[in-house]
Amino acid sequence: MSASHLPPFPARDYDFxxxxxxxxxxxxxxxxxxxxxxxxxxxxxxxxxxxxxxxSGEVDVDAAVSAAAAAFPAWRDTPMKERVQVLYxxxxxxxxxxxxxSWLVSHENGKTYEEGKASVLKGIECLEMGISIPNMAGxxxxxxxxxxxxxxxxxxxxxxxxxxxxxxxxxxxxxxLPQALVAGNTFVLKPSEKVPYGAMKLAALFHEAGLPAxxxxxxxxxxxxxxxxxxxxxxxxxxxxxxTRVARLVYSRGAAxxxxxxxxxxxxxxxxxxPDADLELTSTTVAASAFGCxxxxxxxxxxxxxxxxxxxxxxxxxxxxxxWVLGKxxxxxxxxxxxxxxxxxxxxxxxxxxxxxxDGRGATVEGAEGGFWFGPTVLDHVTPEMPAGCEEVxxxxxxxxxxxxxxxxxxxxxASPYGNAAxxxxxxxxxxxxxxxxxxxxxxxxxxxxxxxxxxxxxxGWNDSKFGHGDITGWDGFxxxxxxxxxxxxxxxxxxxxxxx
Ligand code: NAD
Numbered sequence: 001m002s003a004s005h006l007p008p009f010p011a012r013d014y015d016f017x018x019x020x021x022x023x024x025x026x027x028x029x030x031x032x033x034x035x036x037x038x039x040x041x042x043x044x045x046x047x048x049x050x051x052x053x054x055x056s057g058e059v060d061v062d063a064a065v066s067a068a069a070a071a072f073p074a075w076r077d078t079p080m081k082e083r084v085q086v087l088y089x090x091x092x093x094x095x096x097x098x099x100x101x102s103w104l105v106s107h108e109n110g111k112t113y114e115e116g117k118a119s120v121l122k123g124i125e126c127l128e129m130g131i132s133i134p135n136m137a138g139x140x141x142x143x144x145x146x147x148x149x150x151x152x153x154x155x156x157x158x159x160x161x162x163x164x165x166x167x168x169x170x171x172x173x174x175x176x177l178p179q180a181l182v183a184g185n186t187f188v189l190k191p192s193e194k195v196p197y198g199a200m201k202l203a204a205l206f207h208e209a210g211l212p213a214x215x216x217x218x219x220x221x222x223x224x225x226x227x228x229x230x231x232x233x234x235x236x237x238x239x240x241x242x243x244t245r246v247a248r249l250v251y252s253r254g255a256a257x258x259x260x261x262x263x264x265x266x267x268x269x270x271x272x273x274x275p276d277a278d279l280e281l282t283s284t285t286v287a288a289s290a291f292g293c294x295x296x297x298x299x300x301x302x303x304x305x306x307x308x309x310x311x312x313x314x315x316x317x318x319x320x321x322x323x324w325v326l327g328k329x330x331x332x333x334x335x336x337x338x339x340x341x342x343x344x345x346x347x348x349x350x351x352x353x354x355x356x357x358x359d360g361r362g363a364t365v366e367g368a369e370g371g372f373w374f375g376p377t378v379l380d381h382v383t384p385e386m387p388a389g390c391e392e393v394x395x396x397x398x399x400x401x402x403x404x405x406x407x408x409x410x411x412x413x414x415a416s417p418y419g420n421a422a423x424x425x426x427x428x429x430x431x432x433x434x435x436x437x438x439x440x441x442x443x444x445x446x447x448x449x450x451x452x453x454x455x456x457x458x459x460x461g462w463n464d465s466k467f468g469h470g471d472i473t474g475w476d477g478f479x480x481x482x483x484x485x486x487x488x489x490x491x492x493x494x495x496x497x498x499x500x501x
Contacts, residue, residue: 010100011103022053033221041053041196042194047336048370070214072158080133090127104198120170122452137154147490154484160187162240173198177206180239180481183481202218238260242263247466251263262470271423279316281447284320287321291398302397303382305412321357321398324396332368336372356377361375377395379400384415386399421445456475
């Protein structure tokens with residue numbers, strides 16, 4: 001395939017389409033992988049194969065890393081103000097292709113068109129943050145002693161890599177690329193093998209925007225490709241987003257090599273609902289958090305902790321769940337195996353005494369019966385001991401745990417090993433503050449169901465939801481992909497030198 005080959009993604013509706021075989025993007029061109037191992041890519045809405053993806057190995061990883069290493073010196077020496085011009089153009093190109101990209105996300109991931117579009121728009125917001133970096137990245141300088149000046153500059157690290165999950169094929173790579181590239185690094189992106197096309201399109205758009213060959217490379221695959229990147233001596237820093245199990249493995253492996261690692265993991269987000277919470281705001285917001293993107297969001301509401309006399313709020317939330325239309329308001333689940341896993345959680349919770357208020361098991365969408373579907377589900381009287389009460393389900397399932405007091409609710413949240421998001425629903429400033437000071441989560445909300453910090457506030461959780469220091473977006477992202485150089489300067493002999501000079 002030539003450098004100009006752009007995979008055609010012509011979808012403008014939910015109709016089934018076949019796409020090209022996914023290719024790696026290396027040194028500014030589409031490359032056939034050296035591996036014989038290819039997986040299929042399935043459209044979750046139809047349950048049909050839309051293409052194939054190479055499961056790259058060491059040879060392919062080395063080709064991508066070598067291309068990134070070769071491109072590094074020239075990109076590093078390009079002034080930041082020039083580097084950022086590429087991002088301005090990428091933003092314009094994404095806006096030009098917004099509809100195509102939104103459908104593409106929908107086709108490979110199963111989201112509704114509107115959800116796909118929202119994820120692309122959030123990707124644009126991340127680009128805007130990267131675009132603003134040159135206005136913030138001037139390091140401080142100070143006369144630290146007589147005749148002595150100290151200054152700091154944030155310098156690129158070299159070849160960096162990013163690994164992304166299936167649930168936001170276009171947005172998550174844009175959590176990493178803007179800051180990493182503006183900083184002067186070159187990059188190898190390893191997208192989820194379940195959704196390879198968004199990353200290909202991203203590479204093509206950066207190329208069209210004038211990014212020099214080799215600065216951004218895409219290598220497809222799974223565990224072997226990730227391990228190849230982590231172990232490659234020329235890869236200096238790795239950002240990872242995925243499940244806690246894999247985040248922990250990748251973090252430990254990279255840290256053992258002495259590499260800079262930031263690995264975001266899974267979640268079990270608790271939304272605490274006080275009896276004084278606004279009925280409509282709370283029930284609609286909690287339902288939107290639990291069922292939006294079919295619950296396949298690391299920021300989704302997983303547990304509603306209903307405190308005290310909140311029966312009306314529980315009833316209203318279940319009522320909201322019944323209004324969500326499968327296939328229209330929420331999309332498909334990524335795979336048949338995931339539908340089976342989610343079903344097992346509900347079956348087990350029911351067996352252990354939970355009450356199924358709204359049952360999404362076996363739900364399907366007319367005309368798309370071959371797809372992977374799971375309807376909105378509300379479980380009441382869940383306990384933290386049930387798997388549905390403590391493990392990440394990653395589907396449109398809201399587990400309601402009853403608590404007598406706010407302190408009991410906080411204790412339930414605190415006992416979770418995760419720490420991505422937590423929210424309180426109340427009309428009392430005092431209760432809100434009390435809870436916000438005590439929950440053990442990195443991203444918190446007051447009457448907000450999906451408390452994703454909008455840019456420039458950085459994204460990242462606590463505890464088992466993140467391994468490594470700092471957050472992945474915002475200014476923290478820039479700091480992750482750079483290393484500070486401190487330079488101390490003296491130009492003349494000082495008569496009044498002190499021991500500090
Ligand atoms: P996953 O962990 O299965 O895969 C993530 C990436 O790791 C993929 O690119 C995959 O190819 C690779 N991978 C899989 N197994 C590997 C292994 N053994 N060694 C090395 N690499 C491996 O996650 P997923 O199913 O694609 O995504 C869903 C998960 O991601 C959920 O747990 C969700 O909460 C989490 N997530 C977290 C955030 C966050 O910001 N914390 C954001 C989005 C998704």
